[in-house]
Amino acid sequence: MGIRSFFAKPFAHWVVNKYRITQSEAIEKQLFWLKSNVEKAKSTLFGKAFGLDKIQNYIDYKSKVPIFEYEDIKPYIEEAVAGKKDILWPGKPAYFAKTSGTTSGAKYIPISSESMPFHILGARDALLHYVHHSGNASFLDQKLIFLSGSPELESKNGVPTGRLSGIVNHHVPSYLRTNQLPSYATNCMEDWEEKLASIVEETIDQRMGLISGIPPWVQMYFDRLEAKSGKKIGELFPDFQVFVTGGVNFDPYREKLMQSIGRKVDVIETYPASEGFIAFQDSTGEEGLLLLVDAGIFYEFVPTDTYFSASPTRLCLSEVELGVNYALLMTTNAGLWSYSIGDTVKFVSLDPYRIIVTGRIKHFISAFGEHVIAEEVELAVKEAMEACPETKIVEFTVAPNITPKDGLMPHHEWLMEFDVAPKNMELFQKTLDASMRRQNIYYQDLIVGNILQPLKIQSLAKDSFIQYMKSQGKLGGQNKVPRLSNDRILAEGLLGLTTE
Template sequence: MVSLKSALAKPFAKTIKKSILKWANNPIETQDKVFQKLIKEALNTKFGKDHGFNAIKSHEDFLKAVPVRDYEALKSYVEEVVAGKENILWKGKPIYFAKTSGTTSGAKYIPITKESMPTHIEAARNAILMYIAETGNSKFVDGKMIFLQGSPILDKQNGIQLGRLSGIVAHYVPKYLQKNRMPSLETNCIEDWETKVEAIVDETLPENMTIISGIPSWVQMYFEKLIDRTGKKVGDIFKDFNLFIFGGVNYEPYRAKFESLIGRKVDSIELYPASEGFFAFQDTQNEKGMLLQLNSGIFYEFIKADEFFNDNPKRITIKDVVVGVNYVMIISTNAGLWAYNIGDTVEFTSIKPYRVIVSGRIKHFISAFGEHVIGKEVEQAMKHAIEGSKIQISEFTVAPQINPESGLPFHEWFVEFENEPENISDLEQKIDTLLQNQNSYYFDLIKGNVLRPLKITIITKNGFQNYMKSIGKLGGQNKIPRLSNDRKIANTLYALKLTK
């Protein structure tokens, strides 16, 4: 028997799909309206006055007036906002600060305004509604749903609430879903991740879980604890679990392991949320990439990643992007971020409509010898190397080994296996060949005997969890960088004796 909630979800999903298609099919016009509105709304802010917003009529004017900045370069403005001053980056004051841990600047305080907050909520909701509109599957709305996230406990800074984005979002669950949502507030507030996951297992085991959501590496930890507790596959524990929602990292390296833990295939929806904005979500099960959110108070610019560190790289709008090029994404938002570099690189998989994949981080690459290997390339190489085999991986990261004890330098792959390969050198060779096929610089360096082929170092069971614990970043929205251009992570893995 179909419930009322499940029945109502389908016409609602169709209505939302129509409204999304309206702007997705008029992308240039949509982005132009967003741009004009952003400039108009911020005319009388300190940033707007400092950058002559009253004279900005076009993107060309904007390019001349507003340089690309990262958090460090915008920090003087942010500090005024944090101090409680009004009309600095955006009109009035923000309603929240999303607090994130910066690598160079300590804690970052990313403003969230009353205009930007709804877009964070609506995009996640719309992703599920687009899935319902496409598949006709709405039965899951009657079951229990879980999102593995940070604590919803918020602090205050000069009258403005602050916390992790996932903790802030936890306060905005729609009323019609509040009875379905897990874990309980009490459990969600547990700070220690391992204790929290055990409590989540206690709460969810008796329930009919239909949606499970979170960063794959931490959901995997939850799944493993469920299996340890019951001796059953996750799909046997939760027979109606059919939708996995994730964001933050590429799911593909985890997919085989997840299907093994679940015991069957389940549909998945990828999201692209960040403290700075909700940028994209997977709008169809049949196409690669996520629909770029062009109507969410965010104006997008792009710089080719391989030109980003040039003196004056060209900034373009969606009008001029092409499929298959690696771009650094630059955003201006109704939270008061202007020509802001969030550090992500994206690649367009389609321009009708505009869909992207996250290809990596502009800071997370290996170019110790000019090879400029990026996250997408190592993930693709790993995915294809283990395809069709019994090999399963839990996690991996890659670092350059510039000064080996003997022989040529190489890329060192630190891999935690679920099922280890019978022949590690075969796997090394496969991955290396696949990487050479994707990256001509890497190919030239191998063929020119500047580098030797990659080496795999095996990480002990739960080694990456122990590493994250050692640096105080176990759980929540924290994740292992796929690539480093230095040996910091590598040296810590060795120092903690997490290698075999």
């Protein structure tokens, strides 16, 4: 037993007990962070504009601070990016996390010196919960790889700026630095394919204990390793025990990744965002991710059926219910205020508070009023793969086809790249459609009413999604393919490539 694994177990026990106490005080912790964040920011430009000094409780807060999307708060962020102080939070941000927005171009999310530690603690404590519940800490003595963005940061008027994963890389605890891969030089490579080739060379003969990253990009890494070595990942890395993932729903990628590994490894799911570390899997025996209620963030929840109304319903944690889809708002100790991060979540437990991510508030299909969401299509895929268990899916996306070229009725078009296609494509397609009709009454009514015909699958050639993302300058890193689109921009981009 190494020194890291030896000390990890008692520390994990202490951390888990601390979280249990925190969860028992979840509502009080949330109100503390609302009061604390408001108090600290009342003298900022934003605080003066919205009367933060007059806020005494959550009702006051809702009456004075509206819901903000990035475009709404962008003028304040531009002031901060220009180097001005005391805009959204006292002083200057410690960092700007740069993200590639789909509608707003590059986005700059402020990170403060107060919020930065919670990004690190969220990742650390996810691992410690796993250590506590599994009793396994030996992976900490092996090599650890984090497939992430470049740690090289640019300066925006004196504020270091880059991908969140690159920023976090500068804060990896010193006791993990000695077994962290890839090397700093490799991590700084901007070209994903060149970087991936270098990562393979650096890791192929190492004793890997933990691998972390967004599933589609980890799959690319596994494919390269397998092609070079001729071995399954689990054979190549006999010490590989833990896979840490986040950023997307893991289920659609699970089967193919596990096939590449060739044996069982434990999976830890996390929910990090540039705005803050939101949740992590605290137990392998329970559904959902533990909401981090004491991490500098005050959460609000907007039922999705009211989000686009003139007066959206806004709820605090004490008011949420099980099984309802909510748009997630965050008020953070970095200066974001009732900020909609674009994700939708659903509570699967209220004691403790556990959530699942169900999709994106603006990633849906409602060309005919059906409002299909990501949770529905991902469950449909899971059921279709159970009906055709030989199937392995690389990636997929769904878009409406309003005016099909064959002149027939409109339909939902599922663009799918298979590693192993279903032997019975008709059964696979019918299972998808039956699942969608069962889950979404509006979709069912449109089919029954002959407004839509049943969905159709378009099989794409190998590496279609990779080639498309490359063409958009979004290959690798933290970039994700939208699961749903209400237009055909992504669909036409993919169909512009060679199809099978």
